[in-house]
Each structure stands twice: as C-alpha cells, then as structure tokens.
Amino acid sequence: MIHDTDADLGPTLTQPQPAFIQGDMMSAPHQRNKSKHLWPSVSAVACSSFLLLPSYAQTKPSGRPDPCPLLTAEKQAYPGATVRSITSYGARGDGATDEYLAFQMMAADISNQRFARRQIVYFPKGTYYxxxxxxxxxxxxxxxxxxxxxxxxxxxxxxxxxxxxxxxxNFTITNDHFSGRSWYSARHQLGFEIRNASNFRISGLELNGNVDKLSRPPSPNGKPLSETPSYGIQTNASSNYELSHLKIHHFACDGLFIGGDFNADLNGTIHAVDSYNNARQGMSIMQARSFRITNSSFRNTGLTDGAYPSHAPAAGVDIEPDGTPADGVTARTGDMVFDACRFVNNKGSQFVGGDNGRNTENVTIRNSEFVGRAGNKHPYVIILSAPGSVIENNHIDTIDGGVYPSFSEGIGDMKTVNTIVRGNTIRSSGVGLQAADAGASVVIENNTFISTHGPDYRDDFPNIRAGVASFSGNKLSYPHKNFGSRSVVGIIKASTFMNNSITTDLTGGNYTIKVGAGADAANNIVGAHILFAQ
Structure with missing residues (x-):
C-alpha cells in the first residue's frame, strides 16, 4: 500500500511502458443509436452506499493551504484506504507530456477489481494532457x-x-461514410468511460475536451452531422456512485453521458458539476433511476468557442431513454431530482425530459434557475412531459420562449402526463407557458407570471388551450406598456380555474383573457379592465 504525504503531491516518475495496452477489454467504443429528440424547427442519490463529501477545510491545522482538500476529506471518509498518486503510474502533469499510457495503466489497475479497502487515486495540481x-x-x-x-x-x-x-x-473529424450514413466519422475524442462499476466517486477534476481546436468539413448536401461519442464522462450499467466538484467543458458531444446501456444506471449523485460549452448536450441521461443532481450548472451548450459546429438538440440537460422494459431495459428512467441547479444560455432547450410515459417518470426540478437564450430557433425552454413530474420553486426567465409541461411528439400516451408546475416565478417576453395537448392533466398552481414583453408582441401570455386539469392560485399582471392596445392578451382554459389574481394598470379599455366554459370571475381576483371571454 502506498500512503501519500505532502511531499508526494507533485513527484514525477519515469514513464512506464505497460504491457496491457494491446489487451483491450472491449471492442471498439460502444455507441448507442441515441434518439436526438429533434423538436419541430430544430433538428439523481437515494440508497447510495456512501455519503456526499462534507464541506471540506481549505487549510491544514498548521494554517498552510491544503493543496488537496477533497483528498483529505476522502481519506477521512475511508480510513485505511489504499492511496496512490497518478504520478506513481508515470504521469507528469506538465501540460505537454502525453499521459495516455499512464492513465491506461491506472485504469487497468482499477478495472476488474472489487476492492475490500477503498482504492483512491489522486491527481496533484497540474495539467495532464x-x-x-x-x-x-x-x-x-x-x-x-x-x-x-x-x-x-x-x-x-x-x-x-x-x-x-x-x-x-487539434485534429479533424473526417467524413468516413461508414454504417451506410451520409455522414459518419470513425474518429472521436477520448474521455472517461465507466462501465459495470459500482460504489465509486470521481471528484475535483477539470476535464477539457478542447473542442474549440477541433475541426470538421461541412456536412455533405447540407444533411445533419452525425454524432461522435466524444464525452467527458460516460457511464454504463453502473450503480451507487457520485460525480462531484467537476468542471467538464468543450467536448465535441456531451459533457456527461449517463446510463448508456439497457442495463440501467442506479442510485447516482451528481453534485457541484459545471458542464459548459459542450457541442451537443451538457448532460444526456439515458437509462438511469434514483438520481439526485444538486448544485450543478449546465450552460452554453452548442457554443464551442471555435469552428466546430453544435449538434442538436444542444440542450443543457436531455433525458431521452433509448428503449422501454419491453425492449429489454432493466428499469424505467426516473425517480430523479434536480435541486438548486442552473440551466443557462444553452443553444437549444435548457431542459428536455419526458416521453409521455413511454419510459420516463417521476422527474422533479426544484429550487433552480433557468435562463433561455434570446433568438433561439424554437421556444422550448423547458419540456417536462412525463407522469409524476414536478417543476417547483424555480426562477425561470424564458426570454422569448416558454415552459412546456406537456409536449406531444407522437410517442407515449398523453393521458399519463400529469406534470405539476408549482410555486415558480416565470418571467417571459414570449408565451411564458404553453399547454395545448388534449388528454394530459397538468396542474399549474401558485406561480407568479411576470411580463417582460415589448409592445410589438402579438401572441398569448400564457397559451393554455388543453390538457390542464387545474389553474389555481397564480398571479398574472398585464402592464399597459408591454401589451399596448391589444385586445386578447392570454388564453387560460382549464377544468378548474380559481383563486388566481389577474390584474393590469390599464386605465382605458380592457384586456381579454380567453377562458374555458364555466370559468367564473367571482372565484378569482380580477382587476379592473380585465375581462373573461370564451
């Protein structure tokens, strides 16, 4: 067993020559035929065997800064662990040496082992290229x-x-014309791949994919580019794990690709992860159940800072299972909570989830911040169309888009969709919230809608036409400076419509809200110059 000391936080060793490199334990990198959810006009932990790392001290008792506070916390969590530095495998961390062989030696040392004592590999300060x-x-x-x-x-x-x-x-993704596709490349970036693993933690690293230096020729005939499996971290058929205190950015596909196997990932924590400027998704979640994603950010997806193009959907987070239990999936994707997260300025949607009950259920987003991106090609800032799902206590600025608690895309059963939208502040210069799918039973309650529209806005705010079982306890205001001389300013048709506050500062004329049959102003606080009409 190698025990680390302060002195061994930065040694360099002679690069070893591992003999195992040709003994690949798997075939060519596994790639799923992954649904892209091309919307119109656009192309979590319970029951874990370990706890989140506690708040860790930045200084040692001596008063000197601790160069590796997460390592200190990890050793406290696992007394008697075997501890090794990545430098013991030959890595230098000088930003120039190719560390590929050292990292493969480390991976081979861990793979196919069920350690009785915790095995900890730490990475001293440096850049490992x-x-x-x-x-x-x-x-x-x-x-x-x-x-x-x-x-x-x-x-x-x-x-x-x-x-x-x-x-x-700094290489080129070429057009290799494989697999009968008009555009397919056999080249991809490397990253971390965790497969059939359990009871592990990856924490404290920054992973840089350097997509800003990557290039590829234009797609032939204007057809969409195929995706390469260039992920910062991908997990497959793994359980009881934590990914935390990570920065993952500038990868040619996704920052995180979770549950990429029909044998679903189970019981995961993603905490304090910042995933940004990745080409396709901040995070894709495929087959995964019982996850908690906390204090994490997903931002600037599709903005690569270079010539490499974005991939649709270019979302902050996309939950998109490939299959169903009938197809062989071991668990339905769900039992998932996003808490205190940020979804900001992604080129596509900020959050996409739900397949109308086909294989997604019980997803909650709470206490989080959403900011859309002005001028996006589509208005879908948030889509969460799945049974048992909740959007609550969030600050949401849709910019010129909206929140979609139901979304029909020709799969699943809309009758299973009962998303609850509750206690949010929704700012918008667009539709704000749209529900138009008959058969759903969405609940919209105790939200505050804030208009940031300009006087040229001509659509409805909100646009609720079908599929809403209850619209109650909400506050809406229609400032004259934002809606000008318009007549109809919103559509709210719900089976239950009560205890809402709807007001305006208009002093002459009226603004009309189109409502469903039986809606009664007497059951709501309706200000002067607001009319209901069917």
Whole structure:
C-alpha cells in the first residue's frame, strides 16, 4: 500500500511502458443509436452506499493551504484506504507530456477489481494532457481507447486544487461514410468511460475536451452531422456512485453521458458539476433511476468557442431513454431530482425530459434557475412531459420562449402526463407557458407570471388551450406598456380555474383573457379592465 504525504503531491516518475495496452477489454467504443429528440424547427442519490463529501477545510491545522482538500476529506471518509498518486503510474502533469499510457495503466489497475479497502487515486495540481484520439475502423484505425474503468467497485478518483485533464482537440473529424450514413466519422475524442462499476466517486477534476481546436468539413448536401461519442464522462450499467466538484467543458458531444446501456444506471449523485460549452448536450441521461443532481450548472451548450459546429438538440440537460422494459431495459428512467441547479444560455432547450410515459417518470426540478437564450430557433425552454413530474420553486426567465409541461411528439400516451408546475416565478417576453395537448392533466398552481414583453408582441401570455386539469392560485399582471392596445392578451382554459389574481394598470379599455366554459370571475381576483371571454 502506498500512503501519500505532502511531499508526494507533485513527484514525477519515469514513464512506464505497460504491457496491457494491446489487451483491450472491449471492442471498439460502444455507441448507442441515441434518439436526438429533434423538436419541430430544430433538428439523481437515494440508497447510495456512501455519503456526499462534507464541506471540506481549505487549510491544514498548521494554517498552510491544503493543496488537496477533497483528498483529505476522502481519506477521512475511508480510513485505511489504499492511496496512490497518478504520478506513481508515470504521469507528469506538465501540460505537454502525453499521459495516455499512464492513465491506461491506472485504469487497468482499477478495472476488474472489487476492492475490500477503498482504492483512491489522486491527481496533484497540474495539467495532464492526453495527446491522442480514437479511430475505430478503416485503414487508419488505431488502438486508442477511452480511459475505461470496467467492472470495478469501491474506488475514488480525486483531483487536487488545480488538477486538469486535457484531451486532444487539434485534429479533424473526417467524413468516413461508414454504417451506410451520409455522414459518419470513425474518429472521436477520448474521455472517461465507466462501465459495470459500482460504489465509486470521481471528484475535483477539470476535464477539457478542447473542442474549440477541433475541426470538421461541412456536412455533405447540407444533411445533419452525425454524432461522435466524444464525452467527458460516460457511464454504463453502473450503480451507487457520485460525480462531484467537476468542471467538464468543450467536448465535441456531451459533457456527461449517463446510463448508456439497457442495463440501467442506479442510485447516482451528481453534485457541484459545471458542464459548459459542450457541442451537443451538457448532460444526456439515458437509462438511469434514483438520481439526485444538486448544485450543478449546465450552460452554453452548442457554443464551442471555435469552428466546430453544435449538434442538436444542444440542450443543457436531455433525458431521452433509448428503449422501454419491453425492449429489454432493466428499469424505467426516473425517480430523479434536480435541486438548486442552473440551466443557462444553452443553444437549444435548457431542459428536455419526458416521453409521455413511454419510459420516463417521476422527474422533479426544484429550487433552480433557468435562463433561455434570446433568438433561439424554437421556444422550448423547458419540456417536462412525463407522469409524476414536478417543476417547483424555480426562477425561470424564458426570454422569448416558454415552459412546456406537456409536449406531444407522437410517442407515449398523453393521458399519463400529469406534470405539476408549482410555486415558480416565470418571467417571459414570449408565451411564458404553453399547454395545448388534449388528454394530459397538468396542474399549474401558485406561480407568479411576470411580463417582460415589448409592445410589438402579438401572441398569448400564457397559451393554455388543453390538457390542464387545474389553474389555481397564480398571479398574472398585464402592464399597459408591454401589451399596448391589444385586445386578447392570454388564453387560460382549464377544468378548474380559481383563486388566481389577474390584474393590469390599464386605465382605458380592457384586456381579454380567453377562458374555458364555466370559468367564473367571482372565484378569482380580477382587476379592473380585465375581462373573461370564451
């Protein structure tokens, strides 16, 4: 067992030459035929075997700064753990040396092991550069692979303050015409891949995919670009784990790709993760159940800071299971809570979730912040159309878009959708909230709607035409400076319509709200110059 000391937070060792590199434990990198959810006009932990790391001290008892506070906390959580530095595998952290072999040696040391004592590998301050990419087939195929941690249990990868893993980005994604597609590339960036693993934690690292240096030719015939499996971290068929205190950015596909196997991921925590400027998604969630995502940010997706283009849907988070239990999926995706998260300035939707009960259920977003992106091609800032789902106590600025608690896309059963939208502040210069899908039974209650419209806005605020069982306890105001001389300013048709406050500062004439049959002003607080009409 190697015990670390302060002195061993930065040694460099002679680069070893591992013999296992050609002994790939899997075939070419696994790639799912993943649904893209191309919307019109656009292309969580319970029952975990470990606890979240506590708030950790930044200084030692001596008063000197602790160069690796997360490591200190991890050793306290696991007394007697085996502790090794990544430098013991030959990594240098100098930003120039290719660390590929050292990282593969570390991965081989952990893979296929069920450790009786916690195995901790830590990364001293430095930049660890992986100067390779994968070519999976064709005449230029190589043996490069992701940093694969396979069939392992009871381990931790812990970054010290200032530890960065930087993956090669200065190459070209070529048009290789494989798989009968008009555009397919056998090349992809490397990243961390965790498969069939359990009881692990990855914490404290910054992962940089360098997509701003990546290039690819224009797509042929204007057809959409195919996706390459270039993920910062991907998990497959894994359980009881935590990804925390991470920065994951500038990857050519997703920052995080969770549950990419029909054997669903179970019992995961994602905490204090900042995923930003990735080309396709901040995070994709495929087959996963019992997850808690807390204090995390998903931002600037689709904005690569370089010539490399974005991929649809370019969302902050996209929950999109590939299949159903009938297809062989081991668990329905759901029992998932997003708490105190930020979804900001993503080129597509900020959050997409739900397939109308097909294979997603029980998703809650609470105490979070959403800010849409002005001028997006579509208005879908939030879509959460799944049974048992809740959007509550959030601050939402849709900019010129809206919240969609139901969304028909031709799959699932709209009759299962009963999303609750409760206690939110919804600012909007657009529709704010739209529900138009018959058969759903959405509940919208105790929200505050704030108009930021300009006088040229001509659509409805909100636009609730069908599928709402109850609209109650909400506050809406229609400032004259925002709605000018318009007549009809909103549509609210709900089976139950009561205890709402609807007001305006208009002094002459009236603003009309179109309501459903039986809606009664007497059951609501309706200000002067507000009329109801069917």
């Amino acid at each position: 992986i100067d390779r990419y994968a070519v999976t087939r064709g005449p230029w195929a190589n043996h490069n692979q992701n940093i694969r941690l396979l069939k392992a249990s009871n381990f931790s990868l812990i970054g010290c303050t200032g530890s960065v893993v930087s993956f090669k980005g």
